[in-house]
Amino acid sequence: MKRIVLGLLAATALAFPALAADVKPAIIYDLGGKFDKSFNEAAFHGAEKFKSETGIAYRDFEIQNDAQREQALRKFAEDGNNPIVMAGFSWAATLEKVAPDFPDTKFTIIDMVVDKPNVRSVVFKDNEGSYIVGMLAAMASKTKKVGFVGGMDIPLIRKFGCGYVGGAKAAGATDVFYNMTGDTPAAWNDPTKGGEIAKSQISQGADVVYAAAGGTGVGVLQAAADAGKLGIGVDSNQNGLQPGKILTSMMKRVDVAVYNAFMDTKDDKFTPGFNNLGLKEGGVDYAMDENNKDLVTEEMKAAVEKAKADIAAGKIEVHDYMSDNACPY
Amino acid sequence: MELIDVLVQLVGATIRVSVPLLLACLAGLFSERAGIFDIGLEGKMLAGAFAGASAAAVTGSAWIGLAAAILTAVCFGLVHGFASITHRGNQIVSGVAINFIAAGSTIILGQAWFQQGGRTPSLSGDARFQAITLPGADAVHDVPVIGPIYAEVISGHSLLVYVAFLMVPFTWWVLFRTRFGLRLRAVGENPAAVDTAGISVTWLRYRAVLCTGVLTGIAGAYLSVAQNAGFVKDMTAGKGFIALAALIFAKWKPVPAMFACLLFGFLEAASIRFQGMPWPFIGKVPVQLMQALPYILTVILLAGFIGKAIPPRAGGVPYVKER
Numbered sequence: 001m002k003r004i005v006l007g008l009l010a011a012t013a014l015a016f017p018a019l020a021a022d023v024k025p026a027i028i029y030d031l032g033g034k035f036d037k038s039f040n041e042a043a044f045h046g047a048e049k050f051k052s053e054t055g056i057a058y059r060d061f062e063i064q065n066d067a068q069r070e071q072a073l074r075k076f077a078e079d080g081n082n083p084i085v086m087a088g089f090s091w092a093a094t095l096e097k098v099a100p101d102f103p104d105t106k107f108t109i110i111d112m113v114v115d116k117p118n119v120r121s122v123v124f125k126d127n128e129g130s131y132i133v134g135m136l137a138a139m140a141s142k143t144k145k146v147g148f149v150g151g152m153d154i155p156l157i158r159k160f161g162c163g164y165v166g167g168a169k170a171a172g173a174t175d176v177f178y179n180m181t182g183d184t185p186a187a188w189n190d191p192t193k194g195g196e197i198a199k200s201q202i203s204q205g206a207d208v209v210y211a212a213a214g215g216t217g218v219g220v221l222q223a224a225a226d227a228g229k230l231g232i233g234v235d236s237n238q239n240g241l242q243p244g245k246i247l248t249s250m251m252k253r254v255d256v257a258v259y260n261a262f263m264d265t266k267d268d269k270f271t272p273g274f275n276n277l278g279l280k281e282g283g284v285d286y287a288m289d290e291n292n293k294d295l296v297t298e299e300m301k302a303a304v305e306k307a308k309a310d311i312a313a314g315k316i317e318v319h320d321y322m323s324d325n326a327c328p329y
Numbered sequence: 330m331e332l333i334d335v336l337v338q339l340v341g342a343t344i345r346v347s348v349p350l351l352l353a354c355l356a357g358l359f360s361e362r363a364g365i366f367d368i369g370l371e372g373k374m375l376a377g378a379f380a381g382a383s384a385a386a387v388t389g390s391a392w393i394g395l396a397a398a399i400l401t402a403v404c405f406g407l408v409h410g411f412a413s414i415t416h417r418g419n420q421i422v423s424g425v426a427i428n429f430i431a432a433g434s435t436i437i438l439g440q441a442w443f444q445q446g447g448r449t450p451s452l453s454g455d456a457r458f459q460a461i462t463l464p465g466a467d468a469v470h471d472v473p474v475i476g477p478i479y480a481e482v483i484s485g486h487s488l489l490v491y492v493a494f495l496m497v498p499f500t501w502w503v504l505f506r507t508r509f510g511l512r513l514r515a516v517g518e519n520p521a522a523v524d525t526a527g528i529s530v531t532w533l534r535y536r537a538v539l540c541t542g543v544l545t546g547i548a549g550a551y552l553s554v555a556q557n558a559g560f561v562k563d564m565t566a567g568k569g570f571i572a573l574a575a576l577i578f579a580k581w582k583p584v585p586a587m588f589a590c591l592l593f594g595f596l597e598a599a600s601i602r603f604q605g606m607p608w609p610f611i612g613k614v615p616v617q618l619m620q621a622l623p624y625i626l627t628v629i630l631l632a633g634f635i636g637k638a639i640p641p642r643a644g645g646v647p648y649v650k651e652r
Contacts, residue, residue: 033446033447033562034446035445035446035447035448036446037448153617179601179604180604182620183617183620186566189561189562189563189564189566190564190566191557191561191564192346192552192556192557192564192566193566193597193601195556195557196342196345196346196597196598196601197601197604199342200338200342200598200601200602203338215561218451218559218561219557219561222451222557222558226558241451
């Protein structure tokens with residue numbers, strides 16, 4: 001009986017592709033590309049997870065320059081893709097314009113807020129995750145000097161930096177070197193410059209360097225490993241890039257956000273609005289695996305777990321740079 | 330003492346940053362002195378970087394990587410030569426085409442071979458040119474002034490850095506002290522005269538383009554196999570164009586070319602080193618200003634201080650034999 005029902009279902013699905021087209025998920029990555037080992041790659045993994053669990057294929061696209069944004073988004077919407085997930089804050093202006101033209105399409109934007117009735121905005125409390133890795137950095141540092149290398153100089157990246165500085169100082173760091181790679185989108189893909197910045201920080205005494213810089217981070221982590229110091233990855237779990245030389249990674253569950261957007265649409269539970277995911281919601285966390293288990297001692301782990309609980313309970317409040325464009329630490 | 334440390338680190342960083350510029354600049358020098366404008370330095374470097382990293386990743390040998398980088402850049406150079414020397418095409422168009430081909434094909438091939446989105450696997454051990462510590466560098470490190478200079482500025486670079494700086498006197502010697510150099514310069518100024526003397530303009534210009542290919546190949550290998558550990562898309566990040574600017578800056582001469590590249594390298598190193606540092610009397614300088622500084626200075630220097638830069642007279646003009 002079951003088999004017949006399943007067969008019938010399959011037959012209807014074949015006969016009426018329009019029904020199956022109800023969920024036609026699509027994802028568009030930001031500059032930096034799908035395999036940046038970081039932010040976009042995390043989004044890709046979320047989409048892949050959806051595909052392997054449901055068997056529903058998705059479409060994706062990597063833009064090559066800023067001019068392609070609107071064209072790509074409109075094309076995807078016109079083709080009937082639904083939902084459409086955009087990875088990256090740079091999509092906000094485009095989405096603001098395009099979303100009202102396609103009221104039946106469900107959009108999700110990650111890392112930025114777009115207030116439209118058919119848009120879900122997912123932002124992360126990067127400051128909280130960065131605070132935690134900042135604490136780990138300061139505790140692992142022998143010189144008590146740690147470094148931060150940001151990608152493009154924008155408020156979002158300063159939010160990472162500010163949280164990191166806060167955490168590092170709370171755990172006893174005396175100096176936090178704070179650098180940005182550039183102020184154009186090219187700063188997401190310049191490992192040479194990232195490496196030079198890391199070397200400069202290391203020469204000033206830093207022995208743990210946190211890279212929140214997309215593809216540029218690969219160069220930062222390489223430079224830290226070459227110098228025998230520690231790096232900290234971002235967005236995805238990057239511990240495996242330089243095994244034993246990466247203290248931890250600030251994981252931002254972009255994959256979960258993408259997966260949820262796809263899944264909710266499939267189950268017809270998609271809700272527009274504002275999602276702010278922090279430590280409490282499991283949106284950000286620090287990465288532990290076999291590559292870094294010898295670097296993080298039990299003592300360090302206990303300290304951050306306590307801080308994590310305090311942040312979740314609201315006892316420690318990590319300042320959000322984007323709330324007032326200032327960093328008190 | 331503190332100041333000396335900062336300066337020494339700054340100079341060390343300057344050297345590392347200026348090496349690809351210097352190699353690309355000398356490469357352009359050969360080509361342009363022979364009358365072939367080369368906008369495609371960037372593309373050749375990128376192709377070289379990709380080939381170098383790929384070969385090094387597959388074979389595990391930095392030397393094979395270097396050879397592959399040179400070979401690939403030479404092939405791209407020959408394409409440029411074929412279009413602009415043999416077929417007398419527009420040199421700028423051909424150069425731009427090379428840049429596009431390099432930018433696109435490296436990503437596509439990289440994705441097809443390594444499935445990492447145009448990236449090559451990261452290199453380690455013998456697959457990279459490691460930093461060389463010159464004899465005695467550790468021993469003299471604590472000697473004031475001279476110690477850190479020797480240990481940080483002179484020692485501790487990869488082999489290709491030394492090669493790049495040795496190329497400067499070598500290029501000077503080739504261009505100004507050999508018969509080949511004399512003819513090469515002549516063919517860039519007045520190819521008809523060279524032709525009248527019974528020397529093949531085409532063959533001379535091809536040889537110049539080959540030199541360009543070899544040097545851009547080394548520059549590419551330096552980027553992906555020595556300075557970084559692997560290829561990342563668009564990793565040349567405009568260095569080929571900055572090298573062209575430096576070439577104009579240096580009025581197509583090798584030693585000034587070295588100083589121009591060191592200046593650009595120094596400005597970049599300084600913008601990294603002094604980012605976010607408080608200055609006496611001024612306070613914190615915004616990051617944006619520091620990063621724009623190299624470009625502002627370029628404009629100022631080009632506009633007023635270096636005098637008139639006159640390119641080789643036959644530059645950009647395909648040679649047509651009189652009949």
